[in-house]
Amino acid sequence: MSATSQNTNAISQANPSGATSQQVVFVPPKSEKKSDAGFKIFVITFLVLTFAAAGGALGLSLYNYLEGDAPLTINYGSDGNSANFTEGSIAEVAARVAPGVVSILTETRTTSWFGQSSTQTSAGTGMIVTSDGYVLTNKHVIEGARSISVILDDGTTYEDVELVGSDPLNDVAFLKIKDTKDLPAVTLGDSKTINAGQQVIAIGNALGQYQNTITSGIISGTGRSLTAYSSDMSSYENLTDMIQTDAAINAGNSGGPLVNAAGEVIGINTATSSDADGIGFAIPISSVKGILKNLIASGNATRAYLGAYYINLTPDIAEAYELPVSSGAYLYTTPSQNPITSGSAAEKAGLEAGDIITKVNGIEIGRAGTLSTLIGEFAPGDTVQLTVIRDGKEHTINLTLDAYKN
Numbered sequence: 001m002s003a004t005s006q007n008t009n010a011i012s013q014a015n016p017s018g019a020t021s022q023q024v025v026f027v028p029p030k031s032e033k034k035s036d037a038g039f040k041i042f043v044i045t046f047l048v049l050t051f052a053a054a055g056g057a058l059g060l061s062l063y064n065y066l067e068g069d070a071p072l073t074i075n076y077g078s079d080g081n082s083a084n085f086t087e088g089s090i091a092e093v094a095a096r097v098a099p100g101v102v103s104i105l106t107e108t109r110t111t112s113w114f115g116q117s118s119t120q121t122s123a124g125t126g127m128i129v130t131s132d133g134y135v136l137t138n139k140h141v142i143e144g145a146r147s148i149s150v151i152l153d154d155g156t157t158y159e160d161v162e163l164v165g166s167d168p169l170n171d172v173a174f175l176k177i178k179d180t181k182d183l184p185a186v187t188l189g190d191s192k193t194i195n196a197g198q199q200v201i202a203i204g205n206a207l208g209q210y211q212n213t214i215t216s217g218i219i220s221g222t223g224r225s226l227t228a229y230s231s232d233m234s235s236y237e238n239l240t241d242m243i244q245t246d247a248a249i250n251a252g253n254s255g256g257p258l259v260n261a262a263g264e265v266i267g268i269n270t271a272t273s274s275d276a277d278g279i280g281f282a283i284p285i286s287s288v289k290g291i292l293k294n295l296i297a298s299g300n301a302t303r304a305y306l307g308a309y310y311i312n313l314t315p316d317i318a319e320a321y322e323l324p325v326s327s328g329a330y331l332y333t334t335p336s337q338n339p340i341t342s343g344s345a346a347e348k349a350g351l352e353a354g355d356i357i358t359k360v361n362g363i364e365i366g367r368a369g370t371l372s373t374l375i376g377e378f379a380p381g382d383t384v385q386l387t388v389i390r391d392g393k394e395h396t397i398n399l400t401l402d403a404y405k406n
Contacts, residue, residue, distance in 0.1 A: 074129060074292065075187040077264035085199045085216070085261045093263045094201060094214045099153045100128045100186035101212055101256060103205040104137055104175075106145035123208030125256030126150065126175065127186045127265060129292060133158075133177030136288065137255030138270055139166045140237070142173055150177055153184075153212055165291075165301020168406055169372075171228075171237055171270055172288050174301050186257060189264025191243065191284035192368040192377075196221055199261055200245055202269055202280070204253030217247030217278070223369070224281060228271040240312075241287070241370045243267045246278035258282040284369060287376035294379040294403075304378050304401035307344020308351055309337065312370050324392055327366030328358040349399035352390065359387035375401065 085093070104124045111117050124141030128134070135150060142148055148161040158177045166173040177183070198219045206213035221244040228237050245258060249269045258267035267282030295301045310329040311317060318326040331339040333353035340347050351357075358365055360374040361384055368374060378384055380403035388395045 074289075074296065075185050077187045077189040077262060081190065081193045081195065081198060081260050081262075081266070085201075089261065090201060090214070090216055093259065093261065094203065096263045097186060097201075097257065097259050097265075098203060098212045098214075099184035101153060101203045102126045102128060102135060103151040103211050104135075104141055104255065105149040105151070106142055107147045108144045109146055123205055123252045124254045125204040125252065125269070127255070127257050127268075128183050129185055129188070130296065131181060131183050131185050133180045133183055134164075134292075134295070135161075135175040135177065136268065136292070137173055137175060138268065138283075139171045139173040141255045142175065148175060150175065151211065164299075165295055167288065167291055167301070167303055168404065169303065170283060170287065170376075171239060172268065172283065172291070174292070174295055187264050188285055188289065189260055189262070189266045191266045191286040192363060192374070194219055194222060194243065194260070194266055194284075200247055200266070201259050202245065202247040202249045202253065202256065203259065204249060204256030204269060206250045206252050208252040210252075213250070213253075215248040217245055220244040220246050220279070223366075226271065226281060228281075239270065239281070239283070241284060241373045242270070242281040243284055245280050245282060247280065248278070249280040284373055286369070287373040290376050290378045290380075290382070297379065302380055303404045304375055304380050304382065305344070305404040306346050306371075306375055306399070307341040307402060308346040309339040309341075310357070310371060313356070313366075323356065325356055325358060325389055327364070328356045328389070329365055329371035331355045331357070345399055345402040349386075349397050351386075351388070351397065351399070354390070356389040357386050358389055358394075361385050362387070380404075 104126045106122045108120045109117060110120055124137060126135040126137035129136050142163055150158045150161050160178040161175050162178065164174050164176045196219050200219055201214055201216045203212055203214055205211050224242040224244050225240045226242060228239055243258065249272055253269045256269045257265040258269055260266050265285050267285055269280065269282045271281045273279040291301055291303045308331055311332045313326060313328050313330050315326040331351065331353055333339050339353050340351055357371055363374060365371050365374060378401055380401055383398055383400045386397045386399055388397050
């Protein structure tokens with residue numbers, strides 16, 4: 001996405017297609033409340049390391065942005081977010097997870113304003129999610145790549161690697177190492193139950209040369225929204241519902257795992273602040289489980305689609321519109337836009353403008369994540385139960401998710 005100015009004087013969409021990850025940027029009515037505090041803009045940057053080769057010299061810059069006879073399986077944990085590290089356990093957990101973490105090298109071809117071509121080699125991180133070689137990473141790690149290589153923890157290098165899909169609404173991509181089996185895969189945890197203060201470790205290809213660097217810290221916060229930029233500010237991506245951590249994550253760590261004390265992946269390390277120490281961000285792992293499930297089942301990396309525009313409620317928005325609840329997904333309508341997409345799963349299920357979705361399968365929106373994050377755990381064709389507030393009364397609606405279409 002090119003960096004452009006954004007108009008937030010009304011409702012604007014991150015994606016006009018009414019997808020589940022839709023977050024409507026909302027500016028509430030003018031209020032009498034005023035803040036006497038100034039604000040500081042923090043530049044959030046991606047964590048890819050790019051080596052630009054030109055004239056034989058290497059320039060270093062921070063690029064701050066189904067096969068087989070048996071069915072494939074994904075390793076899921078059993079909610080280890082209540083566990084804490086003890087003396088020596090960080091080393092034990094790191095040793096258990098590290099074999100499933102890989103370094104990713106890509107080559108891209110660029111042309112300068114003067115028509116001079118050059119090759120850039122970028123370094124990032126990924127994680128093996130199935131034993132036959134599906135790898136999860138950030139989309140910005142492999143964007144525009146002409147070739148992709150994957151290096152395992154033991155030094156084994158695979159050059160026959162292809163991009164098999166990416167999430168159009170999130171910074172997530174899937175690679176496939178061809179013709180391989182019995183690879184060590186990570187275990188995916190549950191990011192819906194994480195807590196601020198919880199201990200974590202981050203693993204990644206720091207600075208593009210220190211493979212599987214281990215750092216530790218805590219979850220500093222959840223539900224963060226941010227805009228992450230490339231180092232030259234030429235591209236950016238809006239990211240929502242992010243996990244904030246103070247575990248040191250550096251250039252080259254993009255796509256690597258954020259891991260709980262049980263050795264389960266709870267996030268995908270994605271961005272960091274260039275203006276402050278100890279502020280990094282990871283995509284919640286639960287938000288990509290549905291697209292991964294569909295990839296393994298059908299070979300298509302397609303996310304589930306709800307088909308409704310919504311506002312993520314806050315207490316201030318709820319107060320401004322005199323809503324009965326202060327958290328949830330509000331299907332807000334304007335004179336020019338109906339929040340329900342015609343022919344969508346939302347319309348078929350009977351959702352209406354003005355509805356407030358408060359739960360997905362009994363899990364509350366807000367505490368466990370946004371509607372987008374909770375729906376992201378399901379694949380197209382799955383049926384979910386939505387708890388909806390309509391005209392002050394609670395209703396239950398069963399909705400079968402569609403496949404997202406660009």
